[in-house]
Amino acid sequence: MGSQEVSSTVDWQGKHVTVAGLGVSGIPAARALHERGALVTVVNDGNDERARAQAAELEALGITVRLGDGATLPPSTELVVTAPGWQPDKPLFLAAAEAGVPVWGDVELAWRLRGDDGRKPAPWLAVTGTNGKTTTVRMLASILEAAGLRTAAVGNIGVSLLDAVLGETEYDVLAVELSSYQLHWAPSPRAHSAAVLNLAPDHLDWHGSMAAYAADKGRVYEGNTVACVYNAADPATEDLVREADVEEGCRAIGFTLGAPGPSQLGVVDGILVDRAFVANRQKQAQELAEVTDVNPPAPHNIANALAAAALARAFGVEPAAVRDGLRAFRPDAHRIEHVADIDEVRYVDDSKATNTHATEASLAAYDSIVWIAGGLAKGATFDELVTGAAKRLRGVVLIGADRALIREALTRHAPEVPVVDLDRTDTGAMSEAVARAAELARPGDTVLLAPACASMDMFTNYNKRGEAFADAVRARADESA
Structure with missing residues (x-):
């Protein structure tokens, strides 16, 4: 595993490197290593038309590609660079461990290669957590841009970190989203400051246990120099700060939806305030923005904004830029996205809520809800989610392969709530589903797609599921116009 390290300065000339996986991270890794003189072999499980086209491009450069065989470790391999999603128990990695060959992820490689062209590397402001990572990183980038800094939102957000650190643009700072998969394979990165937004069971089939999942998330704090940002409402995130080995003088900075204490950011009378990065945090608080500057101003999204603000303030950003950046930010599609109002009923698409933790936050944003839920449960249970939301539910419409699990939880904990299965x-x-939800809704209600499940039983991905919901709502709006 990644605990085996080689020197930070690597002579790549003639070094035999195996890159596991084509795609967003594998192709840039293969190209970068080949350009530095490494003898690169790419292995990939798939052998479809897209993979063959990608392989042809790499082979034209002189890179060896093996399609349909991602299990075997090529002879003479000295280093494996893996795509983040490949599970640690794959035969390729077991063979590497047995041979004493280190395994890096794309994030590790990006960290090792940053600055190897003589340019000063940009510091990283890193974000991880079970939910809210992408939104927070994009908010952070918006704030940094408002401060006049050259920045980009990169990493697990879909923009290769390798492309960012090796590209022509010289950044002042990078807003980096890191998944637990990426952190697992990245022992070396040391962020300027980092945040863990929250921790809830997710990807346990990949990590093996909640403890292992949390430990990988906690890697984001290792070696931080200025601030470790944690969620005051989630003690597990503060525990990770306590366990981290950080640089001398690095501070623990909390964020809370309540009034902040010293060394925290929080909310007072509808104002986002900072009691961490002020001259006298015992007695002073700095106004940063209004809750209404956050789009949308749902509680969990305000928490995201506070985390982004904390990282920006740790980097020295002025309060006005926090406000301007939050005002300029527009959320991605399918994240608490308001679709339409029909007959005084609000229709909201949160198809991105693919697990119970995200759905809990989504349900907490509205007072009276007709909830559309269901899909692939991925081993989740729904009792706690239903118990917490029961008083807010006007009705529920269930879809998807594992809808029975949610129906059974509703029967146990919210038997009075009407359910359409x-x-x-x-x-x-x-x-x-939209039509039946409309029948249950009353003026002032919100019809909320927050499935608490993955989408692949019915749709290609959560985007397609959200689009289907939005299309159905808009068709209904046209009929009622």
Whole structure:
């Protein structure tokens, strides 16, 4: 595993490197290593048309590609660079461990290569957590841009870190989203400051246990120089700060939806305030922005904004830039996205809520809800989610393969809530789900798609699921116009 390290300064000339996986991280890694003289072999499980096209491009450069065989360690391999999603128990990694060959992820490689062209490397402001990472990183980038800094939102957000650190643009600072997968394979990165937004069971099949998952998330704090940002409402994140080995003088900075204490950011009378990066944090507080500057101003999104603000303030950003950056920020599609108002009922798409933790935050944002839920449960249980949301539910419409698990939790903990169980998993089910939800809704209610499940039983991804919901809502709006 990644605990085996080689020197930070690597002579790549003639070094035999195996890159595991094509795609967003594998192709830039293969190209970068080849350009530095490494003898690169790319292995990939898939052998479809797209993979063959990608392989042809790499082979034209002189890179060896093996399709349909990601299990075997090529002879003479001295280092494996893996795509983040490849599970640690794959035969390729077991063979590497047995041979004493280190395994790095794309993030580790990016960290090792930064500055190898003589340019001063940009500091990293890093964000991880079970939910909210992408939104927070994009908010952070918006704030940094408002401060006049050259920056980019990179990493697990879909923009290769390698491309960012090796590209022509010289950044002042990078806003880096890191998944637990990426952190697992990245022992060396040391962020300027980092945040863990929250911790809830997720990807446990990959990590093996909640403890292992949390430990990988906690790597983001290792070696931080200025601030370790944690969620005051989630003690597990503060525990990770306590366990981290940080640089002398690095501070623990909390964020809270309540009034902040010293060394915290929080909310007072609808104002986001800073009691961490002020001259006298015992007695002073700095106004940063108004809650209404956060889009949308749902509680969990305000928490994201506070985490982004904390990282920006740790980097020395002025309060006005925090406000301007939050005002300029526009959330990605399918994240608490307001679709339409029809007959005084609000329709909201949060298809990105693919686990119970994200859905809990989504449900907490509204007072009276007709909830559309269901899909692939990924081993999740729903009792705690239903118990917490029961008083807010006007009704529930269930879709998808594992909807029975949610229905059973509703029967146990919210038996008075009307439930429509749609016994279908075709893509057309969403139109019926919206129609049935509209029948249950009353003026002032919110029809909320927050499935608490993955989408692949019915849709290609959560984006397609959200689009189906939005299409159905808009068709209904047209009919009522």
